[in-house]
Amino acid sequence: MEYEAVIGLETHCQLKTNSKMFCGCANEFGAEPNTNVCPVCLGMPGVLPVPNERALQLTALTGYLLNCEVPGFAKFDRKNYFYPDVCKDYQITQYDFPSTTTGQVDFEFGGGIERVRITRAHLEEDVGKNNHFAQHSGVDFNRAGVPLLEIVSEPDLRSADMAYEYLNSLKDILIYGGVSDCDMEKGMVRCDVNISVRPKGGSELGVKVEIKNMNTFSGVRRAINYEVPRQIETLEAGGTLVQETRRWDDVAGITESMRTKEHAHDYRYFPEPDLMPLKPDEAWLAEVRSQIVELPLARKQRFAKDYGIPAQDADVFVGNVPLGGFFEQAIEGASNPKAIANWVINNLQARLTETGTTIGDLKFEPSAIRELVAIIDTGTISSTGGQEVFAELFENGGSPAAIVEDRGLAQVSDSGELDKWCQEAIDANPGPADDFRNGKENAINFLKGQVMKASRGKANPQVVGETLAKLLKG
């Protein structure tokens, strides 16, 4: 029998706020242990949580970015469990009325577009971090209370690679929306994976195994690639699977059982009495909607379709939003977006990288690139001249026309002067001239070079070629 994997992901990501979810402590990675703490995030007696307005906004914004519904009523709940890194021994989260529900993410996979449905994205507080030493353990509560968004997908994923691509797209969306920095190194994204297998094409779900708390996407991919065959092999060998929570051992490359369903925690969720329900009104939601940005995939598709640029160029403008914005301004009313894209990517982006500067530092307007491409296209200057104009633009700003004028870069296509230079070149170099006449067509290039030299590069090379041929063939 052929089996298929059914995979759903719970992705936790830290929100990009200045302060923590329920207190004023800094939301900052890397500080000395227990320095970004206060009575509230340490769970001291008598303290109360006050919700972080920006975190509420970012949650709703994520909802919009993931095509979710943002209901008019949501609330916080307490999830009760004892653990040293949970300062109150309950975590404030959202249980039955989350801030966002039922959305979807579209992403590129296997040469096409795939869709994963999103069950919900809800807001909660991160917990502290246990550190184990030789003789004792310690808890660092700097992370405790950092706003954490849990994005729960439907079991729509079918493979490790697909899960990997979904996670990367999700990460791009969150970074794009300014919702999270998604810095994996700093533990800003962590995943739980739910995996089951079933006969291919079946509609019933198999026994679910949850793999907890993975902090790299490649780890997720490896864990799925381990776990799916394990489940299939178990079934094929006539065994049965149990609903359980497993741990991924990244070093050994295996999953191992943590606890079975019988030992599952009873979290005893109930409404958080210290916080009022959330009832976002239209004005508040409108403010959040004003922060919606175009998603990476939509942007890529739009750039490729509307501007006729290659997918890899579009990817550059998706990956570098300000550069894409610059490009879009540069091509307003232009006839040749492709050439403009080349200049922006090959020249502008390269110079920005070399000089360590950004679009905001530029001394010229996007329209200057449009003009530059236009005067190259019309033959006013050569592409070599174009490089010189661009270099000047980048250094000192100005307009391409003025730079061409100042530096005398305009190509000469006027037949009177060109005729004269060409005739002089033929007269001064009878050898190559004869060679050409005798059928050595390449010989014309030497003469062309002499004309370009005489014109100090200003002659239009194409017209020079034509003129020389005309004179030689006489």
Added chain:
Amino acid sequence: MLHELTLCGLAAKLDAREVSAREAMQACLDRIDAVDGRVSAFMSVDRDDALGQADAADAALAKGATHAGQPLLGVPVSMKDLFCIRGQPANCSSKILGDFRSPYDGTVVRKLRDAGAVLFGRVNMDEFAMGSSTENSAFGRTHNPWDLERVPGGSSGGSAAAVVAQECFGSIGTDTGGSIRQPAALCGCVGLKPTYGRVSRYGVVAFASSLDQVGPLARDVRDSAVLLGAMAGHDPRDSTSVPTEVPDYVAGLGGDLKGIRLGLPREYLIDGIDPGVRAAFDEAVKQCEALGAEIHEVSMPHTEYGVATYYIVATAEASANLARFDGIRYGDRVDGDDPFSLYCNTRGRGFGEEVKRRIILGTYVLSSGYYDAYYLRAQKVRTLIKRDFEQAFESVDALITPTVPAPAFKAGEKMDDPLQMYLSDIFTISCNLAGTCGISLPCGFTGDPKLPIGLQILGKPFEESRLLQIAHAYEQATPWHRERAVL
């Protein structure tokens, strides 16, 4: 004697520079030395700190500070042992907090200090405010100043006893199901539970977050009005505090009860009320009528479910609120081989029996499979109880009831029967479930032994002003608030 003054009486003398804050504070300390060996209201008194605060108040007075600006300037006020005061212990009368000292001031503490109060002494309570007799304190029971054999009520029993024994000029307590009003009734002082959201809970160790409310215990209604005025108001640190304007409670006092409609809830006047209590209550109703009030009988049909509902909602919230006392970050710790055994050892030794009973009950009602039958159902009944109040308040301005069905009972009498103990709060509990305000004030005494009886008035949400005005009118027409326990 200085300690016999009311809070307002003392404030007037301080304002007139007839006495100093140090003298007032010293009078309280002397009184504590004289009587607290018998009353045991105080768990600890930081004398140097208290006198230091008093000296600071005197310095402010010397610079021209007034009681118009700071109504409590130089007035010694004691605090229930669950308020977080920077650098001071907050044990909640439990062993589990060990040598914990609060690293911060709660909002009520800050506001009282802003009003000039000298906050001194931690007074006894039932452990984590769970109880009705102050016998659940891990540090020994407090005695009722009227009869030392008897309980002062609870959980704010230390506050009530300290006020009635004249060891302080007012005390701040908390009321989750009657914990201010019930001891006020049993000890014979005024106890006010404000509307939920009126006073910030930030810095108050939580028992049941949706029911807890901070309030004053004082010698008379005017003193209560001053203390409430100093504490009330919206607090950005408490999301459940309400941004409603705080009226001048003292200015609202005065006048009679003409045109005031008082409701007698039929379901409260049940069989089983102590005859002495019933007689005093009936007399109080007549007195109100004589003062011009209209008396209407009203029905609050869900009253009988109040106690059951309360013990589900309150214990559920408590089971989570008290989880943080785990021995990891502060308080007492009893080590174990792993975190789980550390928790079991620490909590097993640190909590008293009643606290454990309620944590287990609360854990049970939230458990998977039982949640709907208990917690969810209790929430629904709570809504019905709230609706009872809303309906009653459509036809009356306030409700009057006895505060407690019986006067103070003897220590130990109900310790083996928690259900009997819970019934002591039968008249006070619904007010917390509905989130509205209530006050208890003296309305007489039983004959032999002579024990105080409390009259409860329940008001509309955020109408503490009206509540105080009604209570004040009754109080001024009766002699009860002038009676003093002989110690």
